[in-house]
Amino acid sequence: MTTQTPQIIHDRNELLQGPAPKCIETLRNFPIEKVFSYPDGYYGSVLVPELAKRYGVAPQQVIISYGAENLLETVFKWLRDDDCVLTQQHHYRFYTFALKHLGIPLHTFAMREEGHDFVFDVDDCIAQYKKHKPRLLLLTSPNNPTGNVLALEDFKRILAAVEPHTLVIMDEAYWGFDHTYNEQIMLDLLHQTPNLVLARTFSKYYGLAGLRMGYALCGTNVVNMLKYQPPFLGFCRVAEAVALAALGEGDYYAGTAQQVIDERGRMVEALKGLAHVHPYNSRANMILVKLTPEADAAMTEALPTFPVVTIRKDHGLYWRISVGTKDVNDAIVAFLKTLG
Numbered sequence: 001m002t003t004q005t006p007q008i009i010h011d012r013n014e015l016l017q018g019p020a021p022k023c024i025e026t027l028r029n030f031p032i033e034k035v036f037s038y039p040d041g042y043y044g045s046v047l048v049p050e051l052a053k054r055y056g057v058a059p060q061q062v063i064i065s066y067g068a069e070n071l072l073e074t075v076f077k078w079l080r081d082d083d084c085v086l087t088q089q090h091h092y093r094f095y096t097f098a099l100k101h102l103g104i105p106l107h108t109f110a111m112r113e114e115g116h117d118f119v120f121d122v123d124d125c126i127a128q129y130k131k132h133k134p135r136l137l138l139l140t141s142p143n144n145p146t147g148n149v150l151a152l153e154d155f156k157r158i159l160a161a162v163e164p165h166t167l168v169i170m171d172e173a174y175w176g177f178d179h180t181y182n183e184q185i186m187l188d189l190l191h192q193t194p195n196l197v198l199a200r201t202f203s204k205y206y207g208l209a210g211l212r213m214g215y216a217l218c219g220t221n222v223v224n225m226l227k228y229q230p231p232f233l234g235f236c237r238v239a240e241a242v243a244l245a246a247l248g249e250g251d252y253y254a255g256t257a258q259q260v261i262d263e264r265g266r267m268v269e270a271l272k273g274l275a276h277v278h279p280y281n282s283r284a285n286m287i288l289v290k291l292t293p294e295a296d297a298a299m300t301e302a303l304p305t306f307p308v309v310t311i312r313k314d315h316g317l318y319w320r321i322s323v324g325t326k327d328v329n330d331a332i333v334a335f336l337k338t339l340g
């Protein structure tokens with residue numbers, strides 16, 4: 001009898017290099033007495049003051065959550081039945097999934113394909129905003145699954161059109177893989193925009209997806225708007241300690257992000273010449289590709305045989321590849337080449 005080796009699934013844009021060694025060390029040496037005692041209230045959090053200091057905001061403007069998913073869910077649950085949400089046409093499927101479950105309408109604005117790039121249609125964003133008057137405007141940059149970013153000038157144009165009672169979330173889950181990102185300007189915008197949230201995660205850049213740790217930097221009115229209350233008994237002490245260790249490992253993460261950026265460029269270039277695969281430029285740690293119907297069928301059939309899976313179907317003929325380590329990237333590029 002043959003036993004099948006289970007597939008290793010890494011198709012959700014995890015960082016395959018893994019977290020900094022200091023994070024593992026922190027986890028291994030975590031004091032047991034801290035596991036069986038509560039943290040000293042929320043403001044006993046070790047992570048919140050560090051994030052506040054790092055980004056120049058008050059601790060009250062930092063919300064930590066069990067992944068960015070948990071933050072988004074908190075916001076979605078705050079919406080009332082007659083509210084609606086506006087986001088971009090191609091979006092992280094959790095938005096649709098969670099809002100559908102809550103019965104909250106989700107409207108979208110258009111995106112365009114321009115050669116090897118996806119582009120947000122900012123005019124349509126503003127038009128749809130005026131039409132639907134959403135309570136929540138949910139933008140994602142770099143975007144999942146398309147990998148494109150919202151230019152700063154476009155973001156400013158959108159913010160100028162939005163009314164103060166609309167909450168604006170900029171989902172920056174893929175922050176850190178884009179060398180053109182200007183963090184200081186985003187923080188300045190945060191200071192100027194009381195209804196803005198920058199949502200981030202330790203899952204991608206910091207390689208800690210299983211830790212389920214996210215955070216939001218909030219404009220001055222957000223906590224008030226959401227009537228947000230930090231957890232009464234505090235947050236997971238282990239997760240906080242590991243996340244805190246990650247924040248101190250800037251050199252390690254600058255190195256892993258650079259590897260992702262280099263690999264991403266190499267993969268897109270290797271795929272660009274193929275007739276049956278159309279890759280899109282990306283500023284995240286994933287690449288979207290569009291296959292011909294024949295290549296799509298062949299990929300669907302072959303996928304269950306892959307030992308390591310870094311590609312998943314997004315919609316239609318579009319597939320999303322998580323950029324991993326060189327060996328797994330080489331394997332998926334080589335396989336895609338055979339589909340022609």
Ligand SMILES: Cc1ncc(COP(=O)(O)O)c(C=O)c1O
Nearest residue numbers: 067068069092144173201203214
């Ligand atoms: C755009 C976007 N936002 C948020 C998340 C949630 O990340 P996490 O809950 O792991 O922090 C993801 C995960 O893939 C994502 O792609």
